[in-house]
Amino acid sequence: MIDAKYLTDFWRVVTNLPILAILDFNNTLVTGGLALSFIFCLPVYFISKIIYIKAIEPNLAKIQDSKLAKSLTRFKFVNKVVAKMDYIRSKTE
Secondary structure, three states: OOOOHHHHHHHHHHHOOHHHHHHOOOOHHHHHHHHHHHHHHHHHHHHHHHHHHHHHHHHHHHHHOOHHHHHHOOOHHHHHHHHHHHHHHHHHO
16 A cells, blocks of 8 residues: 555655654554554444344344343343443433
8 A cells, every 4th residue: 555656645645644743653554453443433333233233133032032141141240231231222212
């Protein structure tokens, strides 16, 4: 990506941003990972939301009645998380 001629103007603008001087991103792996995370953030969110609506929601009763779910509810931490999720879900509906 660095050697692509058509991205020269883009990299010139990006590297001259004042915020980058403050953050001091000298490592290309860190900068590339940050750029990819910004690029894929929204698509991953919307794809996972669609998967939840199509796959998880219709089978939620089966999942809650499974042996794994029943065994996990023995832990206090899991019960707190489930209670918090139910509270948030009730506020968003």
